[in-house]
Amino acid sequence: MTPSRDQREARLASRAVQVAFLIALLVLWYLATTRWRVSPLLLPNPVVVLRDFWNILTTGEFIGDLRVTLTELVIAFTIAAGSGLFVGYLVSRSQYCIQVFEPLFAGIYSVPIILFLPLYVLLFGLGPASKIALGATISFFPIALNTIAGFGYVERTLVIAARSMGASDLQLFRFVLLPAALPVILTGMRMGFTVALLSIIGSETIASLAGLGHRIVYLAEGMETAAMFAYIAFVVAIAAILNTLVSALEARGRRRR
Amino acid sequence: MMTSHTMQRPWVARIAVVVLLLALWEVAARWWVDPMFVSPPSRVVASLPTLFDTRGLPAALRVTFWELAVAFALSVAIGLAIGLAVGLQPFARKSFMPIILLLYGTPQVTILPLFVLYFGIGPASKIAFGVSHGFFPIVMTVVAGVQNIKPILLTSARSMGARRGQILRYVIFPHMIPSFFAGMRLAMTGVLLGVLLAELHVIHAELRSYPALGAHLGARRHGHHAKRDCSARRAAF
Incomplete structure (x- = not known):
């Protein structure tokens, strides 16, 4: 059974919501560390985490x-x-x-x-x-x-x-x-x-x-x-x-x- | 040769197996193994009454039970809210279930240090870690329970003029009950695991004076009281 056009659109919308949710989380995380002065001891900057992750791998x-x-x-x-x-x-x-x-x-x-x-x-x-x-x-x-x-x-x-x-x-x-x-x-x-x-x-x-x-x-x-x-x-x-x-x-x- | 009597009652043989294992343990502990590491079950049982004379144990039990109760209540409340919010709309379910499944599948023990970092070494971190173990099963079962409702029931309720609250009360909740209770049982196991794990972890962060049951298990070990350790563990279950 091939999915109808409606189903495909619905699935696309779900994917969009998922991606948007993850991006929103990342943006919130970034803002929390840069704008709202959450201590880096509690929540490190995502960019720093990414760099450390890369360091670990390399x-x-x-x-x-x-x-x-x-x-x-x-x-x-x-x-x-x-x-x-x-x-x-x-x-x-x-x-x-x-x-x-x-x-x-x-x-x-x-x-x-x-x-x-x-x-x-x-x-x-x-x-x-x-x-x-x-x-x-x-x-x-x-x-x-x-x-x-x-x-x-x-x-x-x-x-x-x-x-x-x-x-x-x-x-x-x-x-x-x-x-x-x-x-x-x-x-x-x-x-x-x-x-x-x-x-x-x-x-x-x-x-x-x-x-x-x-x-x-x-x-x-x-x-x-x-x-x-x-x-x-x-x-x-x-x-x-x-x-x-x-x-x-x-x-x-x-x-x- | 087995008699037909025992053949009809497997539980007799089951108890016999347990007794046999205990006897083996007793023999091993008395004659083969260093008593420093394993003490025979007879002595473990004998030391059970003295367990409750131990200073701090009643307080430890109270702390752990309180943590368990709060963590369980929070798991049910949060799990039910999220489960209903995600489960009732097909679109929300399709969008957010994969994310919840992904989170459920990640090993939570790896982020245990984060919980200690955020919630401190007191009861809060144990409760939070317990909730992180307990609320996923509730979400899963609530979503599964809501999903199984026949659409025709919802449609007929709505066509007879039921309001949203009435649909929740008379159609959705009654249908959710069996799977919800299964979820609560799973959540209880999860909460127990999470709370005691967090207590064990914190004690190994060099803070042995904190009064809690998991802490007692850890502290006992450091004192090499293998005997008392075993009975504290029995008390934990």
Whole structure:
């Protein structure tokens, strides 16, 4: 269905409002810092922030912190995905296990685990290990829960049909269970990735020695607000890029099954 | 061999799993791990009553609950207002929903230092951070709830001469209620997370004397009271 002329005009108008809103925000920000004498400690000039942002990108001073955060993220997500898929698959093999473990996992998942950060720091130290452990714990639950949901609720008739046609265990897994479960599992992996990223950056802002979150707090405590704004923009951009990437991978995985 | 009795009651096995984990923790804490880092659950439970004798804890609880209540009330009020303003008109929804979704998707923890900068280290920054976590779910669910109203209901109400306030009261609100309550539940989780996160963050900004529950968790850790730490955490939930 091609959009009619009215629809196209409406969409154009919406876009215009969005752009105007953002420009108005920027102009207000600029005026606040230049005309209305808001302290640059609280709200730095957008031009200065832009310059600092450019400096960060060109000098490459972000690379060290970015590497720390990404390493933590990759290790934490690998652990969470591996254990989450494994445990989720094992639990999903019997209806009884699902009834026993699923509410348990769901209950723990609803607790904000990041509040256990002091305990993690106590056990794993201030370095990357505590962030990896925390990120892995937090992202384990959505992955395990979605794996259970994916494998556990495959339609019975499909399984019975495949069995009655003489499918082996491996064939049943490859051609029936996996295709049915994959979309749900991929969603779980995406959720797990997002919460791992959030919790790692969050725990870095609370207690750490290095990493992007640490850098933001370091600049905030040094009252270098412009550089802090630039770093916040940088982290948000990194998070947006990673999330888009993972969503794209998810969509790709769904199509290919 | 499992009896059919336990097979029919999964919750029996569920409790058994929890008990097993606790027993494992107990054994590990008593014989394998340095008691400096992990204390057995029996001792954690035993130290629960002494928790409330701790100087400053009742005050800390009161501060945190007050922050939670204010943050939640503000989230609901602001979320409802913005949700209705954005959701009721298709044009406003199409224009502003992408911006709200974008903001919702950005990791708020990164701007936690900004909240401390603007609102200070007192309750205000915790409330503000709690609101920043709590009001998005309300906006999303209110918009979703308003969106699902059948246009024919609005048209018929209007053709029968209902005023704007009456349409809100008798058509829109009743339709919004289920999703609105789901949003309030999500908002409560968000507010809890935001407030306690901000308290944890501020305590690590070297200000350990501030009386609040999150601060207690942080301060305990610095004193290496692993045992009390665990029970303070239990009290937090």
